[in-house]
Amino acid sequence: MLATALPLPLTATRPAWLAVALADLDAVHQDHLHCERKAAQSALSLVRSYPDRAELVLAVARLAHEETAHVVQVSQLLGRRGVDATLDHGDEYAAALRELCRRREPERLLDRLLVFALIEARSAERLALLAGAIPDPATAALYKALAAAEVRHRDTFLELAEQAAPATWRERLAELARAEAAIVDALPVRPRIH
Ligand SMILES: [Fe+2]
Numbered sequence: 001m002l003a004t005a006l007p008l009p010l011t012a013t014r015p016a017w018l019a020v021a022l023a024d025l026d027a028v029h030q031d032h033l034h035c036e037r038k039a040a041q042s043a044l045s046l047v048r049s050y051p052d053r054a055e056l057v058l059a060v061a062r063l064a065h066e067e068t069a070h071v072v073q074v075s076q077l078l079g080r081r082g083v084d085a086t087l088d089h090g091d092e093y094a095a096a097l098r099e100l101c102r103r104r105e106p107e108r109l110l111d112r113l114l115v116f117a118l119i120e121a122r123s124a125e126r127l128a129l130l131a132g133a134i135p136d137p138a139t140a141a142l143y144k145a146l147a148a149a150e151v152r153h154r155d156t157f158l159e160l161a162e163q164a165a166p167a168t169w170r171e172r173l174a175e176l177a178r179a180e181a182a183i184v185d186a187l188p189v190r191p192r193i194h
């Protein structure tokens with residue numbers, strides 16, 4: 001558990017995003033499939049980099065397992081809608097955030113954990129927006145459940161960040177959250193999760 005409750009300072013998504021997303025939900029779901037896949041892969045990349053941190057390995061391996069289950073759920077959703085999955089269109093959002101990660105350890109570990117926490121937080125925010133607006137009840141329920149899972153993942157990464165750098169993680173989180181807000185603001189509004 002986090003030593004003290006932390007309201008992660010996330011800016012609100014522009015209202016225009018939800019309207020654009022609802023106008024092309026198939027494109028959103030196609031992008032979402034890859035978001036879940038990349039979340040699993042990113043979590044497992046921490047196992048590759050920090051195999052000696054047993055607590056971290058366990059936490060992120062479990063998280064990757066959940067993300068893989070989300071890939072299954074989004075794949076099934078596409079199937080129910082009769083929509084084929086597409087290739088990954090890339091993710092300038094995540095790429096820009098990764099650029100902010102410092103190269104040297106131990107700062108690199110802290111930055112990766114905080115960037116993953118921010119991506120989980122932004123994903124949770126947008127999945128919850130979709131859950132509240134998608135007309136089909138089954139799909140809305142799926143998005144509500146996925147949003148709750150991403151909130152838990154956000155907190156997992158924040159807890160790991162606190163453990164990795166108890167003295168500096170909050171200050172760095174605030175810096176990265178400001179950068180995340182600028183990145184989101186600069187991106188075009190389109191039917192994707194980010
Ligand atoms: Fe997920």
Ligand SMILES: [Fe+2]
Nearest residue numbers: 039120150153
């Ligand atoms: Fe997640």
